[in-house]
Amino acid sequence: MFKTKLLVIALGAAFAMPVLAEDAPAAAPSPVTGNVGIVSDYIYRGLTQTSHAPAIQGGFDYAHASGFYAGVWGSNVSWIADSGAVSVATGNYGPTMELDTYFGFKGTVMADVAYDVGAVRYNYLGSGYTPAAGFANADTAEAYVGVTYSIVTLKYSYGLLDRFLTTPNAGGTGYADLTVNYPVESLGATVIAHAGRQHFNIGPTDTFSYSDYKLAVTKDFGGYVAGLAYTNTNVSPSWTYGNQNWGKAAVAVTLTHAM
Numbered sequence: 023m024f025k026t027k028l029l030v031i032a033l034g035a036a037f038a039m040p041v042l043a044e045d046a047p048a049a050a051p052s053p054v055t056g057n058v059g060i061v062s063d064y065i066y067r068g069l070t071q072t073s074h075a076p077a078i079q080g081g082f083d084y085a086h087a088s089g090f091y092a093g094v095w096g097s098n099v100s101w102i103a104d105s106g107a108v109s110v111a112t113g114n115y116g117p118t119m120e121l122d123t124y125f126g127f128k129g130t131v132m133a134d135v136a137y138d139v140g141a142v143r144y145n146y147l148g149s150g151y152t153p154a155a156g157f158a159n160a161d162t163a164e165a166y167v168g169v170t171y172s173i174v175t176l177k178y179s180y181g182l183l184d185r186f187l188t189t190p191n192a193g194g195t196g197y198a199d200l201t202v203n204y205p206v207e208s209l210g211a212t213v214i215a216h217a218g219r220q221h222f223n224i225g226p227t228d229t230f231s232y233s234d235y236k237l238a239v240t241k242d243f244g245g246y247v248a249g250l251a252y253t254n255t256n257v258s259p260s261w262t263y264g265n266q267n268w269g270k271a272a273v274a275v276t277l278t279h280a281m
Contacts, residue, residue: 053084053085053086054082054083054084055082055083055085055281056080056081056082056083056280056281057080057081057278057280057281058078058080058278058279058281059078059079059080059247059276059277059278059279060076060077060078060079060276060277061076061077061079061274061275061276061277062076062273062274062275062276063075063076063077063272063273063274064077064079064097064098064099064274065251065253065272065274067197067218067220067234068218068220068232068233068234068235068236068253068254068255068257068269069101069187069234069255069257069261069268069269070101070268070269070272071097071100071101071120072098072099072100072101073100073104073266073268074266074272075100077097077098077099078097078098079095079096079097080095080096081093081094081095081096081122082094088127089127089128089129090125090126090127091125091126091127091128091140092123092124092125092126093123093124093125094121094122094123094124095121095122095124096119096120096121096122097119097120098118098119098120099117099118099119099120099146100118101268102116102117102146102151102160102188103115103116103117103118104263104264104266105157105188105263106157106263106264107153107154107157107160107188108151108152108153108154109151109152109153109154109155110154115148115151116148116151117146117147117148117151117160118147118148119146119147119148120144120145120146121145121146122142122143122144122145123142123143123145124140124141124142124143125140125141126138126139126140126141126166127139127140134171134172135169135170135171136169136170137167137168137169137170138166138167138168138169138170138177139166139167139168140166141163141164141165141166141182142163142164142166142179143161143162143163144160144161144162144163144164145161146160146161153188156190157188157189157190158184158185158188158189158190158192159185159188160187160188161183162181162182162183162185162186162187163181163182163183164179164181164182164197165179165180165182166178166179166180173202173203173205174200174201174202175200175201175202175203176198176199176200177198177199177200177201178196178197178198178199179196179197179198180194180195180196181193181194181195181196181223186222189222189224189230191224191225192222192223192224193223194223195220195221195222195223195224196221196223197218197221198218198219198221199216199217199218199219200216200217200218201214201215201216202214202215202216209241210241210242211239211240211241212239212240212241213237213238213239214236214237214238214239214240214251215236215237216234216235216236216237217233217234217235217236218233218234218235219231219232219233219234220232220233220234229258229260230258230260230261232255232256232257232258232261232269233255233256234253234254234255234269235253235254235255236251236253236254237251237252238250238251238252239251240276245279245280246277246278246279247276247277247278247279247280248275248276248277249274249275249276249277249278250273250274250275250276251273251274251275251276252271252272252273253271253272253273253274254269254270254271254272255269255270256269257269
């Protein structure tokens, strides 16, 4: 789930005739790329997905010259069981892995203006489980549209199923966010500022909606991208489980490698 971003770097693959190196054609990028990384705390839209514990993450992406793309991304999680969303009658811990599948289309409409339209399915894998009373199955899906102008991206994601983050009767739940990626070329780093609003469409008594904020910096060390992020939210006590506030201020460190 929308969560610390993994940086994907294109791999090169080509065949060349036996000619001088300076005359050889440039290698064509592969349409398939991959990445793997570790994070000290998996935070999605300001909420920890691992009860502030580390996670191993990674995925694969396919990108076509037309702008079509598709991919799969996974991470270990613990929030479903930690929130009490699993019925104890099932005698198991519940899903311990998130596996997202997505597809979309990216393009440009003019200089410095790009768009991204697609859909994502959040799948939670592990031993089968029965949701506890008051909770819904964790699996869900969203459609999204984003517009980028220069270094600024505005995106909106719309819930397609009648549940979100195990909250039942939440059809039409949405998330709007604004992100600025500012490159600092002299340092080879990028500074990221983000603000988002998660709205739950569950009626006038909604106590789950909240805003989240993030300030981060990333730096590429020859294919290894290190990141440091500070996140915070204004969540209500509805997001406190086992005396732990899922949306409290947190610092996360990431290290990602492209394959």
